[in-house]
Amino acid sequence: MGEESHSIQVSGMQFSYDANSPLFFDFSLNIYPGSRCLLVGANGSGKTTLLRILAGKHMVGGRDVVRVLNCSAFHDTSLVCSGDLAYLGESWSKTVGSAGELPLQGDFSAEHMIFGVEGVDPVRRDKLIELLDIDLHWRMHKVSDGQRRRVQICMGLLHPYKVLLLDEVTVDLDVVARMDLLEFFKEECEQRRATIVYATHIFDGLETWATDLVYVQEGVLKRSDKLADLKELKNNMNLLSVVESWLRTETKIEKKKPVNSPSPLQKSSPFDNSPFRSSRHMAYYR
Numbered sequence: 001m002g003e004e005s006h007s008i009q010v011s012g013m014q015f016s017y018d019a020n021s022p023l024f025f026d027f028s029l030n031i032y033p034g035s036r037c038l039l040v041g042a043n044g045s046g047k048t049t050l051l052r053i054l055a056g057k058h059m060v061g062g063r064d065v066v067r068v069l070n071c072s073a074f075h076d077t078s079l080v081c082s083g084d085l086a087y088l089g090e091s092w093s094k095t096v097g098s099a100g101e102l103p104l105q106g107d108f109s110a111e112h113m114i115f116g117v118e119g120v121d122p123v124r125r126d127k128l129i130e131l132l133d134i135d136l137h138w139r140m141h142k143v144s145d146g147q148r149r150r151v152q153i154c155m156g157l158l159h160p161y162k163v164l165l166l167d168e169v170t171v172d173l174d175v176v177a178r179m180d181l182l183e184f185f186k187e188e189c190e191q192r193r194a195t196i197v198y199a200t201h202i203f204d205g206l207e208t209w210a211t212d213l214v215y216v217q218e219g220v221l222k223r224s225d226k227l228a229d230l231k232e233l234k235n236n237m238n239l240l241s242v243v244e245s246w247l248r249t250e251t252k253i254e255k256k257k258p259v260n261s262p263s264p265l266q267k268s269s270p271f272d273n274s275p276f277r278s279s280r281h282m283a284y285y286r
């Protein structure tokens with residue numbers, strides 16, 4: 001990577017919701033331009049919080065602690081205003097970036113929403129509308145969750161971001177829309193050296209998509225690896241199995257495992273009624 005500077009740089013970050021128990025303590029992370037970085041971890045491990053901190057939604061320490069594109073994520077509002085930093089979070093109302101804070105839903109069209117975003121390259125806009133298969137006549141109070149999500153994603157991507165933070169945004173999309181969107185993101189990273197951090201529990205198709213894997217456990221950075229260097233993948237494990245094994249080790253479920261229960265590396269089923277299958281593990285299938 002030579003002397004290239006990081007697009008995301010977190011140095012010794014501390015953050016707590018509750019003064020008595022810090023979620024992040026002395027947390028550091030560096031991500032290079034052009035990376036497609038998967039952010040993984042159990043429910044409650046801090047992924048959403050980390051993405052929100054990177055998106056400048058929480059003030060954390062001084063100007064040097066959380067840097068995005070060489071600016072302070074919280075203090076330099078130009079990052080978001082310019083569209084250089086885009087964040088697509090869980091809910092419609094949380095979306096920031098080029099699209100700004102969006103209204104929830106109402107009796108207006110998808111066209112009204114999308115064409116209301118100013119300063120947009122029409123070619124990019126048309127490409128996104130086609131990619132996401134959006135019908136501009138959709139009335140936003142009548143669409144399905146997946147259709148609403150498509151419009152949200154479209155608006156969040158209208159400006160050519162340099163850093164994109166994704167928090168489980170593909171969860172409502174059908175498989176075709178999800179794969180097309182992932183391919184689009186890949187192109188954006190390769191052609192423009194955009195950086196993507198994607199928190200997800202769904203690993204289908206990501207072995208060949210992602211370049212980096214960051215694993216967070218209860219606010220602690222446990223792993224930060226190039227996918228190409230992951231020995232488990234080289235040994236023909238798939239990504240789901242790798243992450244599953246890390247999480248199972250973390251929760252020490254194996255200690256309780258009865259003799260006939262499946263191997264921890266075996267792909268689990270959403271219909272498995274095992275008493276050891278807590279709701280956190282069902283999250284793989286959300």
Ligand SMILES: Nc1ncnc2c1ncn2[C@@H]1O[C@H](COP(=O)(O)OP(=O)(O)OP(=O)(O)O)[C@@H](O)[C@H]1O
Pocket residue numbers: 017018023041042043044045046047048049050
């Ligand atoms: N607004 C909040 N106030 C207080 N505590 C919070 C708040 N948001 C999150 N937390 C706590 O911070 C921890 C990390 O939550 P976070 O949402 O970042 O986890 P996550 O890894 O994104 O989880 P998931 O995979 O379920 O989305 C959890 O213990 C959660 O209860």
